[in-house]
Amino acid sequence: MNSSISTASTSEGRTVLVIGGHGKVALLLAAEMADTDNRLISVIRHAEQSDDVRRAGAEPLVADVTTMSAAELDRLIEGVDAVVWSAGNGGRAGAEQTYAIDRDGCQAVVDAISRSSSRPRFILVSWSGSPDHGVDPAVPFFAYADAKAQADRYTMASSVDWTILGPSSLSLEAAGGITVLPDGHSAHPDTPTSRQAVARVIVAVLAHPKTTSHRFIRFSDGSTPIPEAFA
Known part of the structure; x- marks a missing residue:
């Protein structure tokens, strides 16, 4: 891991x-976070x-969490306020x-995160169909589908302060509003969700812990302004 970047929180906002x-x-x-007081690593x-x-608007940190030891992972998250999991192979490189x-x-x-004394929030980007794929x-x-479902269940059974996001089929369209689906409901597979909307939902979830903590939030493109959906 490139250890030249400190992950400690700043006094101005969240890390x-x-x-x-x-x-x-x-x-x-x-x-989305570039013009805020928050720091994104x-x-x-x-x-x-790194240049991308x-x-x-973020700070790059070169590391591979799949090969890191427990101690290295502990150092990686030390001092941060939230961890967002947005990694995914998507099945492109085979099952293993x-x-x-x-x-x-x-x-x-x-x-x-469970071992951490600071206990940062954990936001996991999953997909709408995960629980009952x-x-x-x-x-x-x-x-x-199975790997995502297992990760989701593991997260929900853990002691961390988690939020799981379940967007429907992702698109590259510009974000508008969203529709938050009732608990237990998933979007039709062809219903789109803008990736930009997913990014803005992450920002909203970070800003509204009381209304988003310990929730599996399934959503798609819709008409509700994103900040209002979680206020």
Whole structure:
């Protein structure tokens, strides 16, 4: 891990650590937070991604949470106010790598937060269909769906202060409002959710812990302004 960046909180605002910092949602989150008093540290696996992260408005930190020891993970999250998990293999590199990232890596971070004396909040970006995905084990997408579902269940059973976000099918459209679905309901697979909206929901969740803590929030594009959805 590149240890040249301190993850300690600033006096002006929150220090947020996002894992999966070069992903589309994380880069949009960096842009959303760039003009605030908050500090965003983006964990990336490859140094060549650093310039993209800086241009988006965050501080890059090169580390691979899937290979870090427990002690290294403890140091990674030391002093931060919140950890956002936005990493995901999406099943692209085969089942073994998918489980290593989407399940095992996520669970290791949850364990580190559980051990932390500062107990940062944990925001996990999942997907709307995770709890009841029903994906056929014979299809390649099953590994991703199963890994996400296991990570979600592990998080919800932990002692951390968690929020899980379940957007529907992600798009690159500009954000508008959202529709927050009733508990236990998932969006139709073809219902879109803007990635920019997901980034803005993360910002809103950070700002409204009382109304978002210990919730699995499933949502899609809709008409409710995002700040009002969680106020």
